[in-house]
Amino acid sequence: MQDVVLSMHAITKVYSTDEMETHALRGVDLTIYQGDFVSICGPSGCGKSTLLSIMGLLDMPTTGTYHIDDKDVSSLNLSEAAFVRNEKIGFIFQSFNLIDDLTVFENVALPLRYSQQSNNESDIEQQVSHVLAQVDMSHRAQHRPNQLSGGQQQRVAIARALIGNPSLLLVDEPTGNLDSRNGDAVMDMLRLLNQQGTTICMVTHDPRYADMASRKLHLLDGKIISAEHVVDTPATVQSISE
Ligand SMILES: Nc1ncnc2c1ncn2[C@@H]1O[C@H](COP(=O)(O)OP(=O)(O)O)[C@@H](O)[C@H]1O
Numbered sequence: 001m002q003d004v005v006l007s008m009h010a011i012t013k014v015y016s017t018d019e020m021e022t023h024a025l026r027g028v029d030l031t032i033y034q035g036d037f038v039s040i041c042g043p044s045g046c047g048k049s050t051l052l053s054i055m056g057l058l059d060m061p062t063t064g065t066y067h068i069d070d071k072d073v074s075s076l077n078l079s080e081a082a083f084v085r086n087e088k089i090g091f092i093f094q095s096f097n098l099i100d101d102l103t104v105f106e107n108v109a110l111p112l113r114y115s116q117q118s119n120n121e122s123d124i125e126q127q128v129s130h131v132l133a134q135v136d137m138s139h140r141a142q143h144r145p146n147q148l149s150g151g152q153q154q155r156v157a158i159a160r161a162l163i164g165n166p167s168l169l170l171v172d173e174p175t176g177n178l179d180s181r182n183g184d185a186v187m188d189m190l191r192l193l194n195q196q197g198t199t200i201c202m203v204t205h206d207p208r209y210a211d212m213a214s215r216k217l218h219l220l221d222g223k224i225i226s227a228e229h230v231v232d233t234p235a236t237v238q239s240i241s242e
């Protein structure tokens, strides 16, 4: 039996304003296992980012229950949620969300500096060097994000997401701001990380990238309408595009 990293049951999300209610999620059940590479695809507005925000404890569901690593996280207060998020979740967004005033090294070190576990400077240096090497960006440690290409910035963002060894990497449209060559390189990197054991849940509206996952979910109008297991080892993007 594979370990369960995240399980959700009957998750709904309603955004309410004075004028209207938007039912962004209408009852989502989902289990993610250790080592999974799950892709979630579906048209714009179907609830993909909302689902990812709830998984990553950036937002709370309206109703439903869920667990991360066996811990019930359905009704944590803000500071408890921030703690679990910091310890267990790595995020990668379409916009790289790097801080231009900080070096690549300091951007990647940031989650460790906010962590409640006390990391001394040599721990931090060792961990940052390790993840920068994983994404092949060691040679740019002292650069600023705005001195890098989009593809390189996304690799730095991946390193920042990997720091602290999260249980789950949540990825929202990782290639949305990249040309196809850089997008393919980022996807190949995510695939390699998954082969090395990182559990990934990725949202994309690009079917070619969704096909690289070992499990594909289709979301429509706030519901998972189909789930597909990819039996064969998925091909790399490069070989798909040949
Ligand atoms: N903060 C918000 N307030 C109100 N409505 C929102 C908010 N975020 C998303 N929505 C609405 O919820 C629905 C799902 O949005 P989203 O999860 O961003 O979809 P996707 O990522 O699939 O494009 C959309 O109708 C969107 O307009």
Ligand SMILES: [Mg+2]
Residues within 6 Å of the ligand: 048, 049, 050
């Ligand atoms: Mg979205």
